[in-house]
Amino acid sequence: MDEFVLIFRHEDGNKVASPEQIQIWMKQTMDWIGGIAAQNKFVSGTGLPFADAKIVGHGGVVTNGPFGEIKETIGGFITVKADSVEEAVEFAKGCPVLQGDGNTVEVRKIAKNDGVH
């Protein structure tokens, strides 16, 4: 069984939705993750708050951002166990982030420390 990371890319929810709406998304996200964990396929994960985000560039230049208005901003990720990328994609399809037009979940296999990858 391989491990895959599901990376959520979306706008900063706080900028586009009410606290009540955010509450609903939070519950949906917790239920989605709970459903994966109930299949014993959850490994780990975390949200990434947009506040206090910095970009460190070439030569140590520090700028603010990435900016949450951009839909490609990473808002969090989880790592799951799956037999195939197809199974990981099925998990990703349930991610509540995808309710937002333009938002995406990127599915990437985690390299094994076996000297080949």
Add this chain to the structure above:
Amino acid sequence: MQTQELIPHLFRTEYSKIISVLCRRFGFDQMETAEDIASDTFLTAAQAWSYKGIPSNPTAWLYNVAKNKAKNHLQRNTIFESKVSPEIKTDDAYEQDIDLSPKNITDSQLQMMFAICHPAIQPEAQIGLSLRILCGFGIDEVAEAFLASKETINKRLFRAKEKIRNENIKIEMPDLAEMDNRLENVLTTIYLLFSEGYYSVSQNQVLRKDLCFEAMRLCHMLIENESTNKPPVNALLSLMYFHASRFEARTDQNGGLILYDDQDTNLWNQDLVAKGAWYLNQATTGNRLSKYHLEASIAYWHTQKTDTKEKWENILQLYNRLLQIAYSPVAALNRTFALAKANSPREAIIEAEKLQLTGNQFYYTLLGELYTGIDNKQAKFNFQNALTLIKTPADTAIIQSKIDKLQD
């Protein structure tokens, strides 16, 4: 109390104390000797008390006899060894050796707990040894709790003791650095012990409750000791109190199981609920959320009589978190039940079928419940699958009555 009642009672409370102290003094390699001396002490008591009457302080009497028997044993050994080493101890030296003071008893029992719950020993053997050595259960009772023969239990205990000797496990407290890890093993065993009583296949209600209360007593011992009084220990005790509060409500007069939804909530013991709440509060120090914290919080919500959406939403979110740190099939099924209550049965059916726990009777029971009223044909199909996996007549009766109701 008459002799025939008093001795079993004292056996339960004092046997483990005597064994722990003697084992600690002799070392694990002479565990059988310690057991022999402890058993022999009670045999002497039974004989002496039946014609001389019960002494004014039976416990002190037992300690005295145990101490003398232990001293004799050590002396015999020393005489044997003295052919090699000429040094012979005085009687006083043995007197100090066998220390049955309350402090040494508690210390010895705690150390024994850590030794028995060593990760090298199989969980089943850990429970058996705990029952025998820490709780003073007779072989008959251990066998009944496991629904196994006395021979099987004796063999299992023998192998476990051999393992302890081969692994050279010491009767001592773990280092501070190791404490949290080792404590986790102890908590696992205590919880298994409790579950063995709570969900036991044995029909003996008294024995089952004894198992649960013994597990709680061991947990209390950890809390009374400063180095082991940690948040997860308090959380586990809280969890056990919450469960224990439904003791009277969860079985009928014939020992049949009454499901949570059908229980008479007036029989839920509010004193035990209050104790559970107290220890849950004690558990909130520190910054690590253990699985026991989550399970105790889930158990807390189950002590609430009202069947509200809020209750089930809280339970669902706690299960969502519990499954992330400690997956178990039972938690997965319970989480799905909470999902049906908090969200909808239709959503829960989709999630339940993803679990594919096809060897588990409760998987089919859950699906049967969820389909009831939505698709009774599917409900019946699942209940019938459950029937093929069920092991006890009481469970069969419950599922059969669910099927019968569908046909109405």
